[in-house]
Amino acid sequence: MPSPTPSSAASSRQQAHWLRQQLATHWVQQQVTIGDEIWSQSQLVLLLEYALLSARDIRAGLTLWCESLPLLGLPWYPSLTWTPSHLRLQFSATQPQADPQPLWYLLQLLHLRLSQWQPVRSWRLEWPQRRSGEPGKTVELESRYAAQPALELDLSDWPASPYPQWQDLHGPLATMLHRLHRLGAQPRGLLEEIKAHLEQALPARPPLPQLAQQLGIPVRSLQRQLQQHGTRYSQLLDEVRRNKAIALLCHEQHSAQAVGLALGYQDAPSFQRAFRHWFGLTPGAFRRRYFELEPDEQHEPEVSLYYAINQLQQQSLRQYSGARIWISLRNLAFDKAVQVLCEDQDGIWRPYPATFERFIGPERELWSTPSLPVHHPLRFRIEYQAGGQRYLDNNGGQDYALSQPVLLGPHPVICHQLLACPQGDKPEAVLVRLFSRDPWPAAWACWQQDGQWQRHPLASQPCGSAWRWEALVPGPDAKTPLFFEFGQVGKGQMRLDNGGEGWLPLPW
Numbered sequence: 001m002p003s004p005t006p007s008s009a010a011s012s013r014q015q016a017h018w019l020r021q022q023l024a025t026h027w028v029q030q031q032v033t034i035g036d037e038i039w040s041q042s043q044l045v046l047l048l049e050y051a052l053l054s055a056r057d058i059r060a061g062l063t064l065w066c067e068s069l070p071l072l073g074l075p076w077y078p079s080l081t082w083t084p085s086h087l088r089l090q091f092s093a094t095q096p097q098a099d100p101q102p103l104w105y106l107l108q109l110l111h112l113r114l115s116q117w118q119p120v121r122s123w124r125l126e127w128p129q130r131r132s133g134e135p136g137k138t139v140e141l142e143s144r145y146a147a148q149p150a151l152e153l154d155l156s157d158w159p160a161s162p163y164p165q166w167q168d169l170h171g172p173l174a175t176m177l178h179r180l181h182r183l184g185a186q187p188r189g190l191l192e193e194i195k196a197h198l199e200q201a202l203p204a205r206p207p208l209p210q211l212a213q214q215l216g217i218p219v220r221s222l223q224r225q226l227q228q229h230g231t232r233y234s235q236l237l238d239e240v241r242r243n244k245a246i247a248l249l250c251h252e253q254h255s256a257q258a259v260g261l262a263l264g265y266q267d268a269p270s271f272q273r274a275f276r277h278w279f280g281l282t283p284g285a286f287r288r289r290y291f292e293l294e295p296d297e298q299h300e301p302e303v304s305l306y307y308a309i310n311q312l313q314q315q316s317l318r319q320y321s322g323a324r325i326w327i328s329l330r331n332l333a334f335d336k337a338v339q340v341l342c343e344d345q346d347g348i349w350r351p352y353p354a355t356f357e358r359f360i361g362p363e364r365e366l367w368s369t370p371s372l373p374v375h376h377p378l379r380f381r382i383e384y385q386a387g388g389q390r391y392l393d394n395n396g397g398q399d400y401a402l403s404q405p406v407l408l409g410p411h412p413v414i415c416h417q418l419l420a421c422p423q424g425d426k427p428e429a430v431l432v433r434l435f436s437r438d439p440w441p442a443a444w445a446c447w448q449q450d451g452q453w454q455r456h457p458l459a460s461q462p463c464g465s466a467w468r469w470e471a472l473v474p475g476p477d478a479k480t481p482l483f484f485e486f487g488q489v490g491k492g493q494m495r496l497d498n499g500g501e502g503w504l505p506l507p508w
Contacts, residue, residue: 435468
């Protein structure tokens, strides 16, 4: 492609400047907060333009442009489709009565940049209002009436990038845009804000009134909101300490005692007791599970769905509205990151972090998400990063769809919940809740008491495509491991025993 003449380049700059002015005039949101930084509208628009023009071809450039458009905060969601000869970029409104004016000038600016790439080409702009270009601005692409905004391009013989010397910039620009997209899309609700304050304050434990003051919320209102979320201040502090303990133990230079002090425990025995309560083993044993592993090339998949449960608009004991996802992964490194990417109602894929929950085998771990604010159906995929590698479980390229109350992974039965419940003057009882793929004739909770095996039947009912088994089992307490059997009376067909160790109930 021949280089533009000085006069045409100057004219193009003037047109681009005028279009950006119009965009700023019709777009109220002049600044966008992304993570901890504030970006101006013009900075983001320029970043998208340079990422587009530095791409190796038109498809790669427009794909990145569409993926990054939500950063601008416009109430329009793009969808890109193409055939070998045509490309269609269509926009759907994400808000009722969305103003199309800013989008008009943004698309005119896009047309200007694409015209620099390929001046002579068949274009078609569809618009939900009857209008034409601005007087005196011949660069603008006139529109034809249609129900939704859309831009169509003729792709036949489209040339390579007009600026091949810029192609080395495309990778860094794409990385920056993806990073900004994740920071901007990451929702930060009340619980996340509280946990961020608590983590920053460690080893101190700020009292609830001080925390409420930092958040700008009255104490009683904060207590009420925590209750509505089904949690307490002490539970959030416990979760922050759990996650911080794992992050610190992954560095061998931190002794267990130093980690305990960093979390606010007065001495090593106090931290040891808390850690054993969280994970069922000492900090030293936890660390050895990672640093003493032998390399094994013949291993099972690194990350996979364990199971997921949809609790949207369903309130039950110690469960919140929304959905939760449990993930099974093989330990490849101590320092790792696990997250679930979910498609929200606006069509944007947002990351939700998962945290370590417990071991489910010698080299297998169980991670889980918090309760997710989702809609029907929840579409998601799982991402695991360790040792500089990225592993993905996206259900064979189809993604997972959680449209029913329970979605199991490749497991016949899942132990979902064990809670040791106080009974007043009576001995403790354990709330048991399991999910199975098949409708077994019967199931029992089993435990040892005074050297004898005890059994208690579990009641079942359909739950989506699975079966839920539950009971309030009298007798065992928080220190008694439970096992489960499925089958017929006197003819047990399957035993669920957590690798022979059983499950310890969590305290109420």
